[in-house]
Amino acid sequence: MAPMKILISGAGITGNSLAFWLSKLGHSVTVIERSPFLRASGLQIDLRSHGVEVMKRMGLERAFKAHSIPEQGMEMVNKAGKRQAYFPANDSGGVNLGFSTGFEIMRGDLCRIIYDETKSRANYIFGTSIESFEENDKGKAINVRFTNATEARFDLVIGADGQGSRTRKMMLGSEAPDGFYPLNGQYVGYFTIPRPIKDGEGYVAAMYTAPGRRGIMTRRHNAHEIQAYIGCRADSEHLKNRLQGDVSEQKEALKEMLQGAGWKTDEILESLKDADDFYCERIGLVKLACWSHGRVTLVGDAAYCPSAMTGMGTTSGIVGAYVLAGEIGRHCGKPSEKEFVEGNDNTDDLLAALQAYEEKFRPFITQVQGSVSVDGGLWDRISATAFGVALMNCLMGIAAFLRLDLLSSFSADPVKDWKLPTYEELLRD
Incomplete structure (x- = not known):
């Protein structure tokens, strides 16, 4: 199958993770970011459960550990500052146990780690965003107009632009509910x-x-x-x-x-x-009946923000990006220059990949969001x-x-009986 032209909106942890995998598959990946520079800011996050394993499959464990935060534990205090409870960090090696684990890191550090591994093979454009898009040629491609007055054509558009996703709003249409539930x-x-x-x-x-x-x-x-x-x-x-x-x-x-x-x-x-x-x-929370429409799909907080109450936002974004890229690789194949054919129609395979992504990953998200009381x-x-x-x-x-x-529901793994898929297409050197 021909390499696809893929647009990712959002150069955060989820968008960069997706660019990492899709560019590794050999697709032509463009990442746009509304900010004029990489937003390597934000406070402390952690990885849990399957997120740790995906990070390791990306080959980033050494870099992650070099920037990890040595949090010793968490205390609860009263109005006078007297300690009421103390929960030491879990040093048993378990990735889900305890309020503080060995996988604590600043958001900006993780964002830059993934960006640095990806920037040489994906095209990053800062200071612009999607103004509008529309499918053409009977759903075989998408024409995108950007806020910097340029236009381009893509095979797939992916919104990884966070809880307040503009891509989500455009995909759903102005008359449809946004899907964000405060x-x-x-x-x-x-x-x-x-x-x-x-x-x-x-x-x-x-x-x-x-x-x-x-x-x-x-x-x-x-x-x-x-x-x-x-x-x-x-x-x-x-x-x-x-x-x-x-x-x-x-x-x-x-x-x-x-x-x-x-x-x-x-x-x-x-x-x-x-x-x-x-x-x-x-x-x-962000809850949607469907994460995709035609050749537009959503990932991370744009599709299924679980809220900060779960402690699973970063993990959900990284694992979701891995599953989406994996299903694209599984259904559409790993392109090579030899296989490239101008105008080759990949519509059926791509739509099957997007459907499989949702079928595979929705049970994970349903369990994560299920622990939150509205x-x-x-x-x-x-x-x-x-x-x-x-x-x-x-x-x-x-x-x-x-x-x-x-x-506790916050520190233990909220996802039961869900196995992280292995995608050989992504893991080959």
């Missing part, structure tokens, strides 16, 4: 704070829950700065609108909602005003009152003593 008005702000490490401090994450469904977590990823995560629930439309405004408005809204919550809240909020890497996220569940109700927070801290102390974090 979780109970929850928002989280992320940023880093310059803070040199002190003698004996270590790399311990700290989590504080305040009444009113508010929370803060700090994590250290190097000796010079820490990460801050500030979360809250917006119950009014006024607050929701402010939290979806510009960066300055988001900062002010979060400051207003969290001020006086206790522990180090005011100190952290004071650092917020000068943070130049701040971003705010509305927590939610209304917040018991945790949301407990964190509404001071008594509930105190009770939760007590229960977490018992769980820490018994090491029940190893069995």
Whole structure:
């Protein structure tokens, strides 16, 4: 089969992973990114379950380990800063056990690692995005118009452009529901704070829950700065609108909602005003009846964002990219120059590959998303009152003593009875 011209929208971890595999198959891959440069930013992520195995199959384990974060564990504290529970990092080698594992890394580091392995064989174009697309020649190709006023024709367009995917909106059409389902008005702000490490401090994450469904977590990823995560629930439309405004408005809204919550809240909020890497996220799920339409398909958060509540977003994106590329390789073959035939029609094989991708990977995503309660569940109700927070801290102390974090839904593998496929087409040298 002839090499396909494939467009990937989004140069994040998922998009770069997909470019890694598809270019290895021999296809002509173009990756576009709206940002004028590679966005090697973002806070701490981890890989779990099958995501670790895919990373190893990419040959990236050594590079990953060179940039991994030596997190020692996580503590829960009360408003006075007193430790209520402590969960040490899992050092048993298990990839799913514990709140902190041996596969913690900064998002930007993993994004750049995959990009560096891929940039020599895929064409990256920064500072542009898809303005519109339409199928032509009876569905045999797609004409794409970009925001930089250029046009090109592709065999396949893939949206890997995140939770708020513009590709998804264009694929579904302006009249169709977007597929994003917000979780109970929850928002989280992320940023880093310059803070040199002190003698004996270590790399311990700290989590504080305040009444009113508010929370803060700090994590250290190097000796010079820490990460801050500030979360809250917006119950009014006024607050929701402010939290979806510009960066300055988001900062002010979060400051207003969290001020006086206790522990180090005011100190952290004071650092917020000068943070130049701040971003705010509305927590939610993306659920679609179908991930593809014709020669357009979606992968990662654009197709099936599981929300930060699962801890499986990065893993789902990397594994989904591997399965999509694997099914393309399995159904469409690995092209070579000798097999290239101008105008060769690959429509049936490609559509079969997209269907197989969804059939193979949807059971994985269904299980990951199944652990999320849209209304917040018991945790949301407990964190509404001071008594509930105190009770939760007590229960977490018992769980820490018994090491029940190893069995928790967040730290244990949420995917049961799903086997990672082996695609010989991808793994051949």
